[in-house]
Each structure stands twice: as C-alpha cells, then as structure tokens.
Amino acid sequence: MSKGRLEAFSDGVLAIIITIMVLEMKVPHTDSLQSLQPLIPVFISYVLSFIYIGIYWNNHHHMMHAAQHVNGAILWANSLLLFWLSLVPFVTAWMGENHFSTWPVILYGMVLLMAAISYYILAHNLTSLHGKDSLFSRSLGSDQKGKISMLFYVAGIGLSFIHPLLGFGIYVLVAGIWFKPDTRFEKPVEMNDVNGPLEGNTQKKSLPHS
Amino acid sequence: MSKGRLEAFSDGVLAIIITIMVLEMKVPHTDSLQSLQPLIPVFISYVLSFIYIGIYWNNHHHMMHAAQHVNGAILWANSLLLFWLSLVPFVTAWMGENHFSTWPVILYGMVLLMAAISYYILAHNLTSLHGKDSLFSRSLGSDQKGKISMLFYVAGIGLSFIHPLLGFGIYVLVAGIWFKPDTRFEKPVEMNDVNGPLEGNTQKKSLPHS
C-alpha cells in the first residue's frame, strides 16, 4: 500500500486546520487600535497552536518520509491523530476567548495529550510494520522526546488546577522542545555508513541513534 | 485519462469536509465545564461523521489505487459521491444541535444512503471500464458489504420513525462494519499467484475474492 495519498491527505487536513484557526479571530467592527486589544489572548493562543500544528506537520513529514510502506492499522492511527488535531481550532478559540482560564487550558492540554498519544500509536504501528531492526525503527529510537512530552502535558493539566498559566507555560515549553525539527530521520544513509550494513544488524541491541 | 488529479481533487475535498465540520462546534463564550455540556451531542455527531468520511477516504484510496484508468462517466460518478459527502457537515450539525431527534436522524441517514449509492455507481463504472474479468473487478467482487450497508441505511431511516436512536444505532453499526479498511484491493499480486495468470481467466465464473 502506497503512502503517497496518506501524506497528501494529511497535508491537506493539516493545512486546513492551521488556516481555519484564523477564522476564530473575529474581525472587530471598529477601526481603533483599542478594538484589537481583546484579540490579544486569542492571537497568543493562535500563535501557540500554529506552532504546534507546524511541529506536527514537520515531524509527520519526516516520519512518513522514512517509512517504506503503510497498512490499514497505520491509516487508522493516522486518522486518529488527525481527529485530535482537528479539535485544536476549537480548544484554541475557547482558551483564547476566555483569557487562559482553568478549564479551557486543561482541555487544550488534553487535546495535545491525545494528539501525542495518537502520534505515539502511529509511530509504534510503523515500527511494528517495518520491524524492530529496520532503519526506520533505529532512526525513531526510543522516542524519549515523545514520552517526555506526554508526561509534561499531564503535568501541565495537573498544574492548571493550581494556576492555568502554569499549564500554559508548560505547553509553551513542550513546543520549545520540539521546535527544532526531528533530525532522527534526516540522515539515514550516513548513519549506515558509520554503523555498517542495514540488514542483519541484530547484535546492536542498544539502538545508537535514539 | 490519468487518475492522479481525480485522486488529488477527491483528497482535497474530503480533507476539507472532514475539517470544516469542526467549525459547526460553536465555541462557548463562558469558560465553565458546564458550558461544554450542550456541545456533547454535537461532538458525538462529529465523531461519527469523522469516522464516516475517514472510511470513505480509506476505501476511495484503495479502490482508485487498484484502478488502472478513468473516463468521463467515472469523473461524474466521483463528483456525485463528493456532492453527497459535502452535505455531511450540514446534516451532522443539524443532527447534533437537535440531540438526535427524528427528522435530523432521517436526513443524516438519507445523505449516507445517497453517498453509498454514489459509491456503488462509481465502483460499477470502474468495473465496466476495466472489464468483468479484470483484476480490478475480481478484487471488488460482488460488493456484499456495500449492498448490506445500503439495506441498513434504509432500515435505519425506517426505524427512526419509531425512535431516532434506533436509526442512529444502525448508522453506528454500519460504520463498525466498514471500520476495518477494505482489504480486497490490498494484495492483488498474491491473489494472482494463487489463482493463476490474470488475463483470459474466463472459466472462473464464481469470482473467488468477493
């Protein structure tokens, strides 16, 4: 099964998500600079979500580029990821309009958490399909960043009960961690040159590229 | 005539349909957890439609992947399918906002039925173009699942007059039947290995892969 249309469909959905979010920034009916002031939290919320969708697109791009093939389970894991990301415009607007108050920040974090879990499932399914010793799986490694992100989201959700800005701060932090594109999938060839031939490399149990 | 742009255009339309549906979930203006409560039926309605559009994309993906070529009639059958699917956001919102009451559930079922009929016409046109004994047609088989789905939609529409949740339950059931991606088109090569050469296989009237 070819991955081309999965990439194209995901690109389409992510492109639409990242763009329709801006429709939630309602155009003020007066022309003063002050009329923009109520939009500042909506705008901040939009910027964070834009970065998150951008990060997902970047990492999805890299991961699927490294993938050799896909199967039915991967199609559904991908749809699950797109489902949770499709809720980002809703929680972005709710969080922005309510000036980062408790429940909106918690819900925002929960959607991020569910998206991260879906991405983890997608990566896990790709690893299973390609085999543990495949170039793909060795490039993905033990996915520390993915696991840490999930912990941070949980922490952010919990801390939001104390003060929602703590939660929001943690979401910004996680975005910062991921800001640098995922280089694990960037140079598979060079890695092979260093580590020897690709197949039958079973003695290297400690994956060196994680 | 190449099928590439038909796939690209369909991907685009399906990606937009699946994404703009979320715009019907109106962001509440207060920040309490209770303010989300009225959205629960809209959300459930959204989830079901997301799954349906996902299923259509999956099956469309597989069917067009197996197709060798398209013609004008297929372009229009595809447009007819996209037309009915384009109405999904509307009926999804109407059904969700009205808490699965009778007429919205019936209309939702009718749009699903029309989409299923359009998909059937599309598959039928593809079969005609490729020939009854083609790999494509043998992979598609007698399309039991498609025919059963249509019967179920009709039953769901009828049962909605007794109680709309019966109809809704049947739509969920049909989604469950289709949840597993259509594997008929997945391994055409292996099928050939088992069943002998592709062309001139006229003695096998009972298509073995349906």
Add this chain to the structure above:
Amino acid sequence: MSKGRLEAFSDGVLAIIITIMVLEMKVPHTDSLQSLQPLIPVFISYVLSFIYIGIYWNNHHHMMHAAQHVNGAILWANSLLLFWLSLVPFVTAWMGENHFSTWPVILYGMVLLMAAISYYILAHNLTSLHGKDSLFSRSLGSDQKGKISMLFYVAGIGLSFIHPLLGFGIYVLVAGIWFKPDTRFEKPVEMNDVNGPLEGNTQKKSLPHS
C-alpha cells in the same frame, strides 16, 4: 516551467470553493421538516454551483493535461479564472437566500460570464504558447462551446431583467451543455493514427501534430 504545481494549486482552490459553499447553508435551529423549507432555494443554488465548479474542474483537468508547458501569462490567466470562481460561493448564497430574484441572478450570471472569459483567455494563452498547429491547439479547436456559453450568459443576464427565472433557466441550460466532459483532449493519439506519423512529417504544411 512545470505545470504540476499550477494543477495542484488550482485543484486545491477548486476543492475549497466547492466545499465552503455548503457553509452558506445555515443549519436551522429547530428539528422539524418545515425548518428545512427555507433552505430549498439555497440548496438548488448550491447544486447548480457545485455542477459548475465540477465542470470547470473537469475541463481544467483535461486542458492542463493536454498542455505541455506553461508561462507567466498562463499563471496569471489561471489566477484570474480562480478569482472569478472564488466569488461563486458569494453569489450562490446571495441568489439562494433571495429566492432567485433579479439582481442576484444577474450578478450570478456576470460572475459566470467573467469566469468563462477568463477560461477563454487561459485557453488562448495556452494556444499561443503551444503554437496554432500544435496538437494542443487542434484538440481545443475553435472552442464553439466556450463562445456559445458566453453568448448564453449575456442572454441570461439580459433576460433576467424581464424575469430572473429566464436567466436562471439559461444558466442551467449552459451547465447541461457542458455536463458531458470535454472530450476534445481525450484521444490525441487516435488523431495521430488518422493523420499519419508524428515525427518528420515536414511536407504537410498544414501541420497536424506540431
């Protein structure tokens, strides 16, 4: 200059236009069958525009498929076409909401006319680039259907001053004329079979394939 991204961008814009039109069908807040009644003219308006955008996509698909290359002027002619088509959702909603009254029907026709003129300019630019005796230009032919359509739009606009349904009827008629996909670009190879070999055919001054 490659035509791939022009096709992809046009597909994207057309897919969005055809899909966002449905957002103009405002979901009624009550669940009776009667509550759908005011939407009937909006729906009819939507169906006609869906068919028109579908026709444009089909013909654009065929024409660009036959094109060998594009240049800057063609990029802008294509953008001009997309501009007028981008106004279709607006005039569709205005015409539907106002039950096909005079000015909305006239404006609808004017947008169709401008789109047709833009398409003509696009086709003309492609003919100039490929040469009058090219396979592309011979496939396009004298473009009777395009010229007749423009005349019909003008007639429809004029007749709308007498009664808007006359104008609307003519727009439906033109859609009927174009419903069958443009076959001119479908079978270039067979034309060559009739007219002799492709290369080195220098003695035929009326160049059939150049």
Add this chain to the structure above:
Amino acid sequence: MSKGRLEAFSDGVLAIIITIMVLEMKVPHTDSLQSLQPLIPVFISYVLSFIYIGIYWNNHHHMMHAAQHVNGAILWANSLLLFWLSLVPFVTAWMGENHFSTWPVILYGMVLLMAAISYYILAHNLTSLHGKDSLFSRSLGSDQKGKISMLFYVAGIGLSFIHPLLGFGIYVLVAGIWFKPDTRFEKPVEMNDVNGPLEGNTQKKSLPHS
C-alpha cells in the same frame, strides 16, 4: 530532505488562505443592488489580497522549483512566511470593513512587511544551503525587488499616519511591481550557456542575473 511535501503543504495553505478570504464578504440579506454597496471596500480589499497571495504563490513556486534541497531551518522559515500570510484574511476584512481607515491600513501594511521579511529569510536560508555561487543563488541575485518592497511597506505604513489612502496606494504600487512573475528562476539553463560553466565561476563578482 525532499522539497515535495513542503511545496504541497504551502500550496494547500495558500489555496485555503486565498479562498477563505471570500467568506469575510458577508452575504447581504436583501436583494437590491444598493445592498451590495457597503461591500465595495471589502471587495477592493479582497482583490488586493487575492493578488498578493497570488504573487506569493507565483514567486514561491518559482523559488522552490529552482531549489535543489531544503533543511530544517528552511521548513521553519517557510512556516513563518505561511504564518504571516495566514493573517492576511483577518487584516483584509478589518481594512475593508472600516473603509481603509488609518489603523487597519497600517496593520495591513505591517502584515505585508512581516511576510516580506519572512520571504527574505526563506530566500536567504535557501541561498546559504545552496552556496553563494550555486545556480540557485545566482538566479536569485541581489534581490533588489524584495528589498525595495520592504522599504515601500515601511513608507506606506509611515504615510498612513498622514492619510491611509497614501499607504494603500503604496501597497497597490508594490503589488504592481511584483505583478510580473519572477523570471529570475525561469531560464537557468540558457543563462549557463551564455555565462559559461556553473561551478567555480568565482571571478564574476557582479552577479549578472540579478
């Protein structure tokens, strides 16, 4: 790293931006010609933004076509460009609804300025990656037009404090400068034929193709 998905994603986002802008033209509820009158400034604003997004798509198309490869920094520079362009529908609607008054025109100019700076960063990153003497960089040249545009935007913003139509006029002027597609990337091969071999061409300090 392949540039294909970056192009596809950018095409998608630009196609959506250019299309959803039309949603800001609210359909009037009456059918008189006069009811369209308040939309005239919104329409003018829409036309200018349509042209700007079209210009960005054209130039992005050409620049990425000439690029051989991309890296992580380029992905982010591209996302930054898309971010600022995603704000165009918002500022377009604000400027149109308020009849080109001071602050909306200033904000519109600032978004154009930020987009131009992002494009400059994107071009700069591509130059760095390909090397100063690469065909790409020599085709891009000294990017006079890009630098002049930024100066003009700054001037337009400043002049808007005197009268906003001065600023608006300058934005129209800049669009006019860019209207002709960027031909620098169009004929790299012919340029080589004239100017000699591509690599090691260090004596030509004054880049001849800028």
